[in-house]
Amino acid sequence: MEIQKIREIVNPVFNTAKSCTQLIAAAGDEDAKRLTEALGFQSFGEQKYEKSVSEEMAEQVKRLAPAYMVLIESRFRTVNQLLDSRKDSLIADLPCGYTSRGIRMSKQGRAYFGFDLPAVIDDIAPAVESVIGRNDNVHYHAVDATNYESLEAPFSDGDKNLLITTEGLLMYFSQSELEEVFGNIRRLLQKHGGSWVTTDRAYAFRDRDIAHAALNYDEKLTAMYEAVTGKAAATAADVKFGSNVFFDTDEKQVKAFIDRMGFELKEIPMSDHLPQKLGSVSGDADKSVREVFKDLYFWEMTVKTGAQERQTDEKSFSVSTAKQGTTLQVFISGRLDTLTAPELLNKFREAEEPIETIELHVEDMTYISSAGLRILLIMYKSLEDKNGFKMIGVRDSVREIIETTGFESVFM
Numbered sequence: 173m174e175i176q177k178i179r180e181i182v183n184p185v186f187n188t189a190k191s192c193t194q195l196i197a198a199a200g201d202e203d204a205k206r207l208t209e210a211l212g213f214q215s216f217g218e219q220k221y222e223k224s225v226s227e228e229m230a231e232q233v234k235r236l237a238p239a240y241m242v243l244i245e246s247r248f249r250t251v252n253q254l255l256d257s258r259k260d261s262l263i264a265d266l267p268c269g270y271t272s273r274g275i276r277m278s279k280q281g282r283a284y285f286g287f288d289l290p291a292v293i294d295d296i297a298p299a300v301e302s303v304i305g306r307n308d309n310v311h312y313h314a315v316d317a318t319n320y321e322s323l324e325a326p327f328s329d330g331d332k333n334l335l336i337t338t339e340g341l342l343m344y345f346s347q348s349e350l351e352e353v354f355g356n357i358r359r360l361l362q363k364h365g366g367s368w369v370t371t372d373r374a375y376a377f378r379d380r381d382i383a384h385a386a387l388n389y390d391e392k393l394t395a396m397y398e399a400v401t402g403k404a405a406a407t408a409a410d411v412k413f414g415s416n417v418f419f420d421t422d423e424k425q426v427k428a429f430i431d432r433m434g435f436e437l438k439e440i441p442m443s444d445h446l447p448q449k450l451g452s453v454s455g456d457a458d459k460s461v462r463e464v465f466k467d468l469y470f471w472e473m474t475v476k477t478g479a480q481e482r483q484t485d486e487k488s489f490s491v492s493t494a495k496q497g498t499t500l501q502v503f504i505s506g507r508l509d510t511l512t513a514p515e516l517l518n519k520f521r522e523a524e525e526p527i528e529t530i531e532l533h534v535e536d537m538t539y540i541s542s543a544g545l546r547i548l549l550i551m552y553k554s555l556e557d558k559n560g561f562k563m564i565g566v567r568d569s570v571r572e573i574i575e576t577t578g579f580e581s582v583f584m
């Protein structure tokens with residue numbers, strides 16, 4: 173099976189990033205135009221959808237283009253302006269998606285690290301290089317944000333003062349993944365110093381207001397925006413959206429979580445960083461959008477002094493299989509996440525038929541993310557008699573993830 177297909181099965185969230193860069197190009201960003209061309213992406217609205225997207229919905233998306241454009245353009249460009257005001261920091265763009273930020277930073281000679289899932293990095297890294305040539309300051313690196321080693325790998329000990337920026341990521345995580353990511357970022361910042369800025373809560377709660385303003389307060393179009401956006405997010409990402417504490421409607425809960433995870437929070441007015449001119453709106457719509465920005469904030473997090481240092485019991489990943497009659501035994505060690513799950517899927521597909529029982533020996537499996545759970549589900553579903561699916565030696569930490577993600581009744 174083709175590697176990109178396997179990655180799509182393992183973690184389809186990367187599909188959400190394509191339209192972001194198409195929208196930034198449509199808003200007039202020259203770097204994004206060159207990059208989307210290099211990537212072979214079509215213009216926004218021209219793309220061919222999967223069968224799951226109806227023609228009617230594709231038509232609606234086109235009508236709503238001004239709203240989508242202003243959302244993504246404003247997010248991208250306010251972060252760019254923030255980065256411009258922090259010249260001493262080393263930029264860690266998590267997730268970079270297919271955006272043209274690396275091209276922009278190369279012109280400024282700044283150190284830039286673009287992090288994303290392997291499916292994205294394999295495409296964006298050569299595409300950016302084809303636009304700017306080889307550049308020692310611009311790095312792309314395949315990660316899973318839940319996997320600390322992958323995040324730490326491209327940095328050297330001397331790399332200090334990171335500015336980690338997160339636009340469009342935290343809503344895709346389950347609660348256990350969110351906690352893993354917070355722990356990883358805390359550890360990165362404890363080692364290298366700096367801070368972590370995200371727009372994710374602001375846009376999750378205020379996107380409707382921004383869209384409403386961009387659509388000149390047209391109620392019908394705004395209602396359409398809400399209907400289409402809900403469906404599109406679910407279709408593209410195939411995950412529950414915003415189902416962790418970061419998107420709790422009660423802000424106190426989120427702030428308590430941030431504190432518990434060892435961070436201090438500062439709110440920075442986004443309006444201070446909104447460009448004078450946006451490419452996606454003009455006239456009254458532009459004025460209305462600026463009104464909304466008056467109370468929109470970046471959330472900037474720094475590690476509290478004395479915050480706990482994260483200890484992890486990281487065994488390196490391995491997977492092996494053995495066949496005993498119609499029983500497939502699978503031995504997994506280490507973390508099962510987006511980076512490692514393709515190997516498990518491959519081993520399973522290579523296993524000789526018939527398989528009536530699957531025994532998963534997971535005494536040494538230290539973590540499982542949604543990507544890993546997705547593969548277990550494929551294995552489980554392949555069995556005629558579901559009682560033949562057995563997990564042996566599940567650690568407490570993994571059991572807790574399986575329980576909180578609702579898979580307990582399926583797998584155990």
Ligand SMILES: C[S@@+](CC[C@H](N)C(=O)[O-])C[C@H]1O[C@@H](n2cnc3c(N)ncnc32)[C@H](O)[C@@H]1O
Nearest residue numbers: 185186188189192267268269289316317339340
């Ligand atoms: C909505 S896009 C946003 C990308 C970019 N920041 C932008 O504004 O265009 C979400 C991105 O998150 C990435 N992603 C999802 N899960 C991830 C994970 N566990 N680790 C790293 N990146 C992840 C996806 O591959 C995708 O590129």
